[in-house]
Amino acid sequence: MDGRDALTRLGATRLTWGVVAAVPTLFLAYFFVYPLATILITALRGAGGSNAMIDVLTRRPLVGVAWFTTWQAAVSTLLTVALGIPGAYVLARLDFPGRRIIRALTIVPFVLPTVVVGTAFLAVLGPGGIIGVDLSRTVTAIIVAHVFYNYAIVVRTVSAYWEHLDPRLEEAARSLGATPWTAFRQVTLPLLMPAIASAASIVFLFTFTSFGVILILGGLAQATIEVEIWRQATGLLNLPVAAALALLQLLGVAAVLFVYTRYQERRSRQLAVTPSAPHRIASRADRWILAGNLVVITVLLGGPLAVLIGRSLRTGSGYGFDAYADLGRRVDGSGLFVAPTSAIANSLRFALAATVIAVVIGGLAAAIVAYRRNAASRSFDALLMLPLGTSAVTLGFGFLLALDEPIDLRTSLWLVPIAHALVAIPFVVRTTAPVMRRIRARLREAAAVLGANPAQTWREIDLPLVARAVAVGAGFAFAVSLGEFGATSFIARPDAPTLPIAIFRLLGRPGAVTFGRAMALSVILMVLTAAAVMMIERFRLGDEDF
Amino acid sequence: MLECRSLTRIYGATRALDDFDLTVLGGSIAAVIGPSGCGKTTLLRVLSGLEQQDAGSIVWDGRDVSSTPTHQRGFGLMFQDFALFPHRTVGENVAFGLRMAGMAQTGRTTRVAEVLELVGLTGYVDRPVTMLSGGEQQRVALARTLAPQPRLVLLDEPLGSLDRTLSDRLIVEMHDIFEALGVTVVYVTHDQGGAFAIADHLIVMREGRAVASGSTEDVWRRPGTEWVARFLGHENIIEAGSPGAAVAIGTSSPHLAGTASAFAVPAAAVSLREDPAGPGTVESVTFRGGSHRVRVAIGDLTLVADVHSSPVRGARVAIDIPPDSVIPLTG
Numbered sequence: 001m002d003g004r005d006a007l008t009r010l011g012a013t014r015l016t017w018g019v020v021a022a023v024p025t026l027f028l029a030y031f032f033v034y035p036l037a038t039i040l041i042t043a044l045r046g047a048g049g050s051n052a053m054i055d056v057l058t059r060r061p062l063v064g065v066a067w068f069t070t071w072q073a074a075v076s077t078l079l080t081v082a083l084g085i086p087g088a089y090v091l092a093r094l095d096f097p098g099r100r101i102i103r104a105l106t107i108v109p110f111v112l113p114t115v116v117v118g119t120a121f122l123a124v125l126g127p128g129g130i131i132g133v134d135l136s137r138t139v140t141a142i143i144v145a146h147v148f149y150n151y152a153i154v155v156r157t158v159s160a161y162w163e164h165l166d167p168r169l170e171e172a173a174r175s176l177g178a179t180p181w182t183a184f185r186q187v188t189l190p191l192l193m194p195a196i197a198s199a200a201s202i203v204f205l206f207t208f209t210s211f212g213v214i215l216i217l218g219g220l221a222q223a224t225i226e227v228e229i230w231r232q233a234t235g236l237l238n239l240p241v242a243a244a245l246a247l248l249q250l251l252g253v254a255a256v257l258f259v260y261t262r263y264q265e266r267r268s269r270q271l272a273v274t275p276s277a278p279h280r281i282a283s284r285a286d287r288w289i290l291a292g293n294l295v296v297i298t299v300l301l302g303g304p305l306a307v308l309i310g311r312s313l314r315t316g317s318g319y320g321f322d323a324y325a326d327l328g329r330r331v332d333g334s335g336l337f338v339a340p341t342s343a344i345a346n347s348l349r350f351a352l353a354a355t356v357i358a359v360v361i362g363g364l365a366a367a368i369v370a371y372r373r374n375a376a377s378r379s380f381d382a383l384l385m386l387p388l389g390t391s392a393v394t395l396g397f398g399f400l401l402a403l404d405e406p407i408d409l410r411t412s413l414w415l416v417p418i419a420h421a422l423v424a425i426p427f428v429v430r431t432t433a434p435v436m437r438r439i440r441a442r443l444r445e446a447a448a449v450l451g452a453n454p455a456q457t458w459r460e461i462d463l464p465l466v467a468r469a470v471a472v473g474a475g476f477a478f479a480v481s482l483g484e485f486g487a488t489s490f491i492a493r494p495d496a497p498t499l500p501i502a503i504f505r506l507l508g509r510p511g512a513v514t515f516g517r518a519m520a521l522s523v524i525l526m527v528l529t530a531a532a533v534m535m536i537e538r539f540r541l542g543d544e545d546f
Numbered sequence: 547m548l549e550c551r552s553l554t555r556i557y558g559a560t561r562a563l564d565d566f567d568l569t570v571l572g573g574s575i576a577a578v579i580g581p582s583g584c585g586k587t588t589l590l591r592v593l594s595g596l597e598q599q600d601a602g603s604i605v606w607d608g609r610d611v612s613s614t615p616t617h618q619r620g621f622g623l624m625f626q627d628f629a630l631f632p633h634r635t636v637g638e639n640v641a642f643g644l645r646m647a648g649m650a651q652t653g654r655t656t657r658v659a660e661v662l663e664l665v666g667l668t669g670y671v672d673r674p675v676t677m678l679s680g681g682e683q684q685r686v687a688l689a690r691t692l693a694p695q696p697r698l699v700l701l702d703e704p705l706g707s708l709d710r711t712l713s714d715r716l717i718v719e720m721h722d723i724f725e726a727l728g729v730t731v732v733y734v735t736h737d738q739g740g741a742f743a744i745a746d747h748l749i750v751m752r753e754g755r756a757v758a759s760g761s762t763e764d765v766w767r768r769p770g771t772e773w774v775a776r777f778l779g780h781e782n783i784i785e786a787g788s789p790g791a792a793v794a795i796g797t798s799s800p801h802l803a804g805t806a807s808a809f810a811v812p813a814a815a816v817s818l819r820e821d822p823a824g825p826g827t828v829e830s831v832t833f834r835g836g837s838h839r840v841r842v843a844i845g846d847l848t849l850v851a852d853v854h855s856s857p858v859r860g861a862r863v864a865i866d867i868p869p870d871s872v873i874p875l876t877g
Contacts, residue, residue: 442629445596448616449623450643451694456617460642464633
């Protein structure tokens with residue numbers, strides 16, 4: 001008798017488990033598998049007898065799009081890793097005043113909505129930007145924004161691993177006559193490779209499927225596959241080509257994931273890990289590395305956000321809250337048919353609904369993954385992660401393509417929160433299932449010998465421990481929903497835009513006044529997201545076992 | 547009084563409990579000792595109802611409790627790894643069983659303070675359990691187990707994860723607490739020293755069976771078999787037929803006439819006398835604080851003696867073993 005099957009001990013029968021499993025399964029089948037299958041069929045069937053897939057693969061401009069998507073992702077990834085490794089070193093190994101604050105700051109860009117990042121960089125690099133050169137619609141702008149956006153992934157992933165790497169390995173190499181640089185290259189770097197590869201794969205996937213940043217900074221001049229799907233589907237109404245592109249992108253993502261998994265299998269080795277305290281700053285080299293990284297973090301990460309806030313406060317004659325005060329008024333000719341303030345209300349409502357859906361569906365799914373350990377539950381686990389590997393635009397496009405029958409949901413207000421929940425469910429499962437699993441059978445047994453019946457055991461032990469994880473998952477879901485742009489751009493009703501959609505529409509209309517309002521709206525979105533993230537940090541559990 | 551008859555628990559091909567009998571008188575402390583994997587932990591899990599035996603009965607004060615679920619059995623179990631609830635404070639951990647028993651808030655507060663005082667943790671009520679040292683965690687776990695006044699207290703290697711000095715001290719404290727409360731205790735361990743220190747009654751377990759049982763001193767003095775003698779820490783096991791046996795024990799010893807296949811001689815019972823014509827040669831001397839442990843070779847036999855003043859290495863010695871300290875053993 002072990003704790004995994006806690007619900008079974010509660011008297012839950014196979015039937016109960018069936019019901020628990022049915023809810024998330026049906027949800028994913030209808031809102032994920034069915035739209036994706038529709039894309040597949042549309043791509044392969046094509047229009048007018050010709051196969052859209054072959055069409056896409058032979059047309060020069062579309063091949064160019066695929067090539068551009070790949071190389072800009074590769075360059076963005078390389079630069080992010082090159083910049084992120086010293087950052088990881090600073091956070092993992094050096095001790096300096098303000099270390100915790102810097103650590104918290106590095107996560108900020110990652111949780112910012114893509115639209116905010118795009119807008120912030122437009123404020124820096126765009127027309128009238130503070131550097132004085134208009135770099136919008138250039139690859140440079142896109143790559144710089146990508147580095148900003150993904151820096152946190154590399155720093156966080158690699159430093160978490162680095163902290164637990166035994167520093168004596170490097171010290172041993174030094175005592176054997178290696179210079180600090182040689183010791184790093186020969187000992188530390190090879191040991192860090194799994195973490196670096198892991199971070200690089202994620203960064204590559206994110207930049208490969210990047211949408212909001214590219215649409216805002218690159219416009220249609222620098223189209224990735226993701227942007228091209230959107231253009232073909234919503235602008236040119238060429239659904240088979242859009243579907244073929246979506247399929248092509250899915251294959252690309254699958255290929256990256258495949259290579260990555262194979263690599264990790266070959267590389268994985270047992271490491272003697274030690275929880276190690278960061279050492280003090282000793283060498284002159286350390287001081288330079290620290291100073292360099294602090295500059296990177298302040299200028300690269302803090303700069304654009306400061307400029308964004310500054311621009312939102314700029315008025316015709318100086319500084320003030322004019323742009324904010326004007327948010328209650330509609331902006332004519334911007335493609336935004338409602339007052340920007342109503343987008344704030346929409347976003348909050350959608351985020352709330354998406355959070356509830358994601359927590360219910362994700363919570364049930366996590367229970368199955370955590371408490372039932374059989375082949376079915378493992379394949380269920382894999383199914384749950386698929387939405388993560390599917391680009392947001394593909395999801396939104398699938399909704400548009402598939403959800404007109406049997407029930408026409410395309411004009412339903414529920415479509416947006418459902419799409420957001422779909423993106424958030426993997427986060428909820430990933431935060432709650434491990435906690436459910438980690439609650440040791442011993443704790444439940446300890447409760448039982450102290451006189452708690454099975455229901456009391458669940459209420460006293462499982463519930464309080466899981467509740468915190470659920471709160472973290474809910475925070476993630478809320479933040480994801482607030483910032484979601486790719487899927488929403490397909491399915492949001494014109495009369496009910498979300499904050500990112502409203503910002504995008506405002507940016508589409510030239511003029512300093514509208515631009516200021518887009519900046520103001522971005523700042524509000526940033527603040528709301530930050531609030532959700534602070535809640536995550538508050539409830540996050542440590543790594544200890546329970 | 548706890549009476550277990552013919553308890554059997556089978557996992558696949560292994561019999562973790564094999565026709566195991568156990569009787570513990572009310573108010574006494576029984577220690578079950580055996581090497582790891584002998585079925586000790588299974589015994590506690592079956593007694594507490596966390597696992598169901600495949601055969602046999604568990605009777606408490608004349609009532610069979612075999613089918614009573616864990617939470618209604620009223621037996622307290624203290625886990626080897628303590629299993630403190632990480633999301634609750636020290637006080638909430640200790641109060642848990644009281645709350646389950648439906649005790650009111652005021653009663654709980656008093657009882658928690660009482661039990662914490664008993665284990666020497668007065669003032670720890672509001673501390674988080676995650677910030678405690680190993681010894682403090684052990685005390686909280688003990689307090690949590692004792693708070694609801696269980697009819698039987700089961701302890702699974704309660705000092706296993708603590709260092710030697712600390713566990714030596716805690717075991718004495720636990721003994722005093724149990725004696726003061728007059729509770730019935732089953733204490734499971736692989737450590738003979740701990741078992742001797744705490745128990746009135748000793749049960750030696752091997753591969754799911756009880757292979758020796760009796761008062762602590764009885765079992766030490768009459769382990770019965772060679773295996774039990776070795777497990778209890780007897781150093782000198784001498785085969786009956788070996789050439790050294792007659793020299794060491796003395797041909798006149800009445801034991802040699804018996805049916806024993808081997809003999810155990812406590813190291814403390816061996817005395818050495820320097821004698822150039824003696825049969826033994828001192829092989830090594832180790833100072834053990836208070837006494838010397840001396841290894842003496844007699845032909846192919848090596849005897850261990852704990853003595854106060856030691857001969858030097860290489861010296862010839864005569865060996866003196868009082869006949870009544872020789873313990874006959876069977877295979």
